[in-house]
Amino acid sequence: MSVRIVSYNIFAPVYADRPEHYFKCQPEFLKTDYRWNLIRDQLEHEIVNHKNTIICLQEVSLTLIPDLELFFRRLNYSFFHNLYGQMRNDYMGGIAMAIPITMRLNSMSIIRIGDRIRSMMKLRSEQTTSLPTDLWEIAASQPHTFICLQLVINDKQLSVGTYHMPCLYKQPDVMLIHSSIIKDLMFELAAGQNFILAGDFNFKPRDICYKYLIKEEHVDCNLPESAIEQKLKSAYREKNGSEPVYTDFSHKCNSERFCETLDYIFYNGHLTVDNVLQLPDQPTSESYPDQTHPSDHLMIAATFRLL
Incomplete structure (x- = not known):
């Protein structure tokens, strides 16, 4: 029995439709209607051509929620989302998941990671740590939320979560705190069962x-850890021997060309990666979005066999 996991940062319209910023892109390819048609077709292809397809989305914003709702309803999917941005950015920062209505859903968790961090800070203050307090405060102040669905597929339990990591690459210790919390949350919610964690991790x-x-x-900074010391595996690395060459590509005004891998499908448990969506080795345009790539991120996907 297999399940298909698709993860896609769909690029919020409030950020994409800025031709003066994405000066290497043709303006018509930045328009929301043009991009949405391509995004819809890509998602539908994954759903139609694979069984038990679960969709994980990042950079979901208010503008696209109605289109997403209608799209998934037409395909007999249940759609779950959480927006945590502000009015000025169209509440961008949201994440979403969609599953077939025939798939059994046992429970759903939506957790603000900053709240989780703050609840741990009192305990942390009683312990020795090499990470300064101000980094913990910054980590706790981030609004990002996490969605995890506990599913049963052919009598096998599977937890699937998605997250969009704060883009704080100049403060890697803050991202490290979030990484630790997300990992431990997945182990906690899965409770010893198989799980998959997909998203844009930045x-x-x-x-x-x-x-x-x-x-x-080994990271020697006394991060909070669960009792479970197991590591995560990455679907692309396990199947291909390495991560993709890139999953994010853009050339913005006043910044250098960026072409790196930021998106992953991590997992743990009795799962085997049957195949992954093939990704290009190099971009074919000066910047994404372009005529065939509606986001600055590539969609990634993997088919898992539940053992």
Whole structure:
């Protein structure tokens, strides 16, 4: 029995439709209607051509919620979302998940990670740590939320979560705190069962957060940890031997060309990666979005076999 996990940062319209900022893009390819038609077609292709497809979305904003609701309803999908931005950015920052209505949903968790961090800060203050208090305050102040669905597929339990990591690459220790909390939450909510964690994590494979999650490198900063010391695996790395060449590509005004891998499908448990969505080795335009890429991120996907 298999399940298909799709993860996609769909690029919020309030940020995408700025031709003066994305000066390497043709303005017509930044328009919301043009991009939405491509996004819809890509998602529908994954749903129609694979069984048990679960969709994880990042950068969901208020503008696209009605289109997403109608799209998933037409395909007989249940759609769950949480917006945590502000009016000035169209409440961008939201995340969403969609599952077939025939898929059994046992429970759903929506957790503001900053609240989780703040609740732990009192305990942390009683312990020795190498991370300064101000970093914990910054980590706790982030509005980002996390969605996790506890599912039963052919009598097998599976938890699937999605997250959009704060883009604080100049403060990697703050991202490391969030990485630790997200990892421990997945183990806690899955309660010993299989789980998959997908999303835009805003760190590269060579960064400390990635190495921490897969236990490739010991991090000696006394982060809060659950009793479970297992590491995560990455679907693309397990299947192909390495992460994709890139999942995010853009060339913005007043910044250098950016082409890196930021999106991952992590997992733990008795799961085997049957296949992953093939991604290009290099961009074919000066910047995304372009004629065939509606977001600055690539959609990623993996098919898992539940053992």
